[in-house]
Amino acid sequence: MARKIAFINYKGGVGKTSLLVNIAACLAKLGKRVLICDFDTQSNASIWLLRLDRWNKINTSSQGAVYSIFDPGEAKVSDLVVKDVVRSKTGEVVLPGLDILPTTFNLVDLENEFRGDPARPPYVIFRDQLEAIESNYDFILFDCPPNILRASQCGIFSANEIYVPSNPDALSLIGFTLLVEKLGKFHQLSASFRKSSQGVPARVQGIIFNSIKTGVDIDVPRMRMQLRMNQYRSAKRVAPSAKLFEQHVRDAMVVRRAVTLGLPVNLVNASADSSGESTVVDDYRKVAMELIRHGDGITD
Numbered sequence: 001m002a003r004k005i006a007f008i009n010y011k012g013g014v015g016k017t018s019l020l021v022n023i024a025a026c027l028a029k030l031g032k033r034v035l036i037c038d039f040d041t042q043s044n045a046s047i048w049l050l051r052l053d054r055w056n057k058i059n060t061s062s063q064g065a066v067y068s069i070f071d072p073g074e075a076k077v078s079d080l081v082v083k084d085v086v087r088s089k090t091g092e093v094v095l096p097g098l099d100i101l102p103t104t105f106n107l108v109d110l111e112n113e114f115r116g117d118p119a120r121p122p123y124v125i126f127r128d129q130l131e132a133i134e135s136n137y138d139f140i141l142f143d144c145p146p147n148i149l150r151a152s153q154c155g156i157f158s159a160n161e162i163y164v165p166s167n168p169d170a171l172s173l174i175g176f177t178l179l180v181e182k183l184g185k186f187h188q189l190s191a192s193f194r195k196s197s198q199g200v201p202a203r204v205q206g207i208i209f210n211s212i213k214t215g216v217d218i219d220v221p222r223m224r225m226q227l228r229m230n231q232y233r234s235a236k237r238v239a240p241s242a243k244l245f246e247q248h249v250r251d252a253m254v255v256r257r258a259v260t261l262g263l264p265v266n267l268v269n270a271s272a273d274s275s276g277e278s279t280v281v282d283d284y285r286k287v288a289m290e291l292i293r294h295g296d297g298i299t300d
């Protein structure tokens with residue numbers, strides 16, 4: 001059964017998309033079958049991995065993006081998935097096993113203009129469609145904006161686990177706090193729509209520190225985050241197995257450059273890998289391994 005995981009923090013710009021895409025790429029490199037579902041109308045993951053030319057075709061045609069399962073409502077998730085999305089400039093598959101359900105900017109209409117059937121909220125429509133393809137994957141990862149509005153709800157409702165990318169600052173801590181508050185409310189609101197086959201409602205399983213500059217001591221921010229995590233664990237507001245990841249991701253220029261190149265970092269940095277020096281690619285790989293291991297120890 002696929003592990004269904006949302007990456008979210010109520011703080012923007014902390015590295016949700018870059019962690020998700022780079023971890024997904026490491027998982028695919030390990031031979032896992034991975035689907036990224038882009039639920040952020042900014043379309044960052046979609047533009048990054050499809051590159052502008054392919055993404056623009058979807059954006060201008062109004063076909064092929066996730067919003068079309070809601071309006072006009074005839075498309076199927078299974079038809080929208082772009083298989084083996086990472087390609088060379090000449091179109092060859094360079095990372096088999098990494099697929100994406102893309103979005104374009106029209107996903108913003110889900111928040112206001114969309115008038116659906118209240119008996120079938122968008123997250124139910126999406127859940128029902130995702131079911132048809134879940135068995136094709138080991139991991140389904142949902143990239144969410146920094147809120148739990150309708151688009152984000154689709155990812156969170158289908159997910160069973162949540163990981164919170166964070167920077168070592170007070171605002172990330174506030175973002176985590178707000179997330180836990182809003183998550184509780186959403187689970188209450190959506191409880192009657194759940195099916196037992198979905199498994200547990202997604203709770204926070206982990207916090208991953210990102211963009212750590214060389215020489216910066218993160219002991220204090222880690223301790224503060226750990227304290228908050230402990231409080232929430234005692235109050236049963238995060239999973240009993242929730243933890244701060246031991247591995248963090250350093251700040252590195254190549255993370256930004258990878259976006260421009262339309263590649264995950266592990267495909268950009270291949271030559272540096274053999275130098276023996278530890279790189280940000282190792283950080284992502286270790287985080288991916290920690291994520292895999294954490295899955296074995298999850299308790300409800």
Ligand SMILES: Nc1ncnc2c1ncn2[C@@H]1O[C@H](COP(=O)(O)OP(=O)(O)OP(=O)(O)O)[C@@H](O)[C@H]1O
Pocket residue numbers: 011012013014015016017018019040042044144145146210211212249250251252253255256259
């Ligand atoms: N480890 C890193 N080193 C250097 N730059 C990074 C790193 N992680 C992320 N960035 C850069 O920081 C910026 C924000 O990252 P990203 O888009 O992943 O954040 P986000 O949380 O998804 O943002 P949003 O809330 O807008 O969705 C991007 O320009 C990204 O390339």
Ligand SMILES: [Mg+2]
Pocket residue numbers: 016017018040044144145
């Ligand atoms: Mg993002």
